Amino acid sequence: MDATEMPLPDDGTRSGGDAPAGGRRPRVMVLFGGRSGEHAISCATAGGVLRAIDRTRYDVVAVGITRTGQWVLADDDPERWAIRDGHLPEVEDTATRVLLPQGTGEHDVQVVRDGRLDAPLGAVDVVFPLLHGPFGEDGTLQGLLELADLRYVGSGVLASAVGMDKHMMKLVLAGSGLTVGPFRVLPGGRPADDALLASWVEELGLPLFVKPARAGSSLGISRVDDAADLAAAVAAAREHDPKVIVEAGLAGREIECGVLGGRGGAAPRASLPGEIVVTDARHSFYDFEAKYLDEAGVTLSCPADLDPDVVARVQDAAVRAFEAVGCEGLARVDVFVTPDGEVVVNEINTMPGFTPYSMYPRMWQVTGLEYADLVDELVGLALERPTGLR
Numbered sequence: 123m124d125a126t127e128m129p130l131p132d133d134g135t136r137s138g139g140d141a142p143a144g145g146r147r148p149r150v151m152v153l154f155g156g157r158s159g160e161h162a163i164s165c166a167t168a169g170g171v172l173r174a175i176d177r178t179r180y181d182v183v184a185v186g187i188t189r190t191g192q193w194v195l196a197d198d199d200p201e202r203w204a205i206r207d208g209h210l211p212e213v214e215d216t217a218t219r220v221l222l223p224q225g226t227g228e229h230d231v232q233v234v235r236d237g238r239l240d241a242p243l244g245a246v247d248v249v250f251p252l253l254h255g256p257f258g259e260d261g262t263l264q265g266l267l268e269l270a271d272l273r274y275v276g277s278g279v280l281a282s283a284v285g286m287d288k289h290m291m292k293l294v295l296a297g298s299g300l301t302v303g304p305f306r307v308l309p310g311g312r313p314a315d316d317a318l319l320a321s322w323v324e325e326l327g328l329p330l331f332v333k334p335a336r337a338g339s340s341l342g343i344s345r346v347d348d349a350a351d352l353a354a355a356v357a358a359a360r361e362h363d364p365k366v367i368v369e370a371g372l373a374g375r376e377i378e379c380g381v382l383g384g385r386g387g388a389a390p391r392a393s394l395p396g397e398i399v400v401t402d403a404r405h406s407f408y409d410f411e412a413k414y415l416d417e418a419g420v421t422l423s424c425p426a427d428l429d430p431d432v433v434a435r436v437q438d439a440a441v442r443a444f445e446a447v448g449c450e451g452l453a454r455v456d457v458f459v460t461p462d463g464e465v466v467v468n469e470i471n472t473m474p475g476f477t478p479y480s481m482y483p484r485m486w487q488v489t490g491l492e493y494a495d496l497v498d499e500l501v502g503l504a505l506e507r508p509t510g511l512r
């Protein structure tokens with residue numbers, strides 16, 4: 123079946139999964155913040171989910187992770203977490219500590235306040251990790267949740283780790299027959315010597331895109347048009363990650379496609395694609411400011427104005443990328459459609475931007491799934507999947 127024809131579930135199957143025993147509502151732990159450079163973006167996403175999640179169907183517990191990694195009970199008022207007037211929200215230490223259950227079959231989350239165990243928070247049925255970047259989107263958090271035997275939304279350990287590491291991701295995608303652009307990798311700890319960098323300019327040409335291998339939101343990424351700037355760009359990337367990837371610049375339209383896991387073992391579903399058009403020449407690419415602070419300088423065109431055959435090829439590549447990496451739940455697959463119509467995969471994001479204004483929810487909205495229903499669908503997917511090896 124063509125990805126566009128994959129049915130969305132009807133209302134009767136959109137949520138539920140394994141409802142907890144005793145007729146109580148499933149309790150969802152909305153988890154956000156975290157140690158990565160994308161802390162504030164994660165908070166903004168949490169604001170969107172906290173506003174949209176249907177509290178008549180789910181009990182919601184908001185848990186923030188501070189920049190230094192403490193798990194704290196957080197305000198569940200969506201307003202608190204918005205990015206407003208350039209102000210970036212941040213999880214503060216509320217002097218509480220949220221402790222995950224230990225051992226299979228235990229689901230009670232505990233809270234320590236002032237050094238003492240508080241009344242238990244009760245069972246958590248599903249964790250909704252809204253974290254971007256390292257220590258959130260990269261498999262580390264997923265590993266912790268696996269150890270705690272908790273259900274959670276989104277990809278597991280390996281897919282999260284592969285999706286986070288732009289080097290590994292490209293190897294897996296290319297190994298599955300998808301087209302990726304040419305690149306070179308500077309491993310952590312390896313000096314960026316001039317001769318090596320010069321050889322890469324020779325082999326890949328200009329412009330180059332220099333990136334931390336494991337970051338996101340365009341943090342630490344530079345476009346290099348002059349070989350003399352390459353060493354500085356590598357140093358800038360290394361402020362985020364010792365491992366750096368240097369890519370040949372690709373010309374083409376920047377197209378994104380949402381993928382949602384299938385219910386009950388069905389194939390993954392692809393949304394209509396969207397397009398990023400950076401309209402303000404002050405941004406030489408889709409950089410951090412263009413993404414979050416200068417939204418006037420960017421148009422998110424959704425759905426993208428593409429020929430139906432290009433739509434079908436983008437959706438096909440997106441679903442194949444999702445399956446190649448072994449994703450679960452959700453992912454956004456970003457591609458370039460080159461002037462001669464080739465679909466080249468740039469990256470897969472296992473926890474894409476997820477505010478109501480972000481591309482992933484918007485692509486699903488134009489495909490027929492509203493934001494609140496998308497949240498519901500993701501929780502339903504997580505509830506229906508077993509813990510442990512799958």
Ligand SMILES: Nc1ncnc2c1ncn2[C@@H]1O[C@H](COP(=O)(O)OP(=O)(O)O)[C@@H](O)[C@H]1O
Nearest residue numbers: 331337338339340341369370371372407408469
């Ligand atoms: N190889 C490339 N050629 C052209 N533009 C690129 C390339 N790689 C990245 N870009 C630009 O940089 C942006 C951020 O790069 P990306 O790999 O998506 O990193 P992130 O994970 O931070 O989103 C892209 O959205 C695109 O505008």
Ligand SMILES: [Mg+2]
Nearest residue numbers: 339340456469
């Ligand atoms: Mg990107």
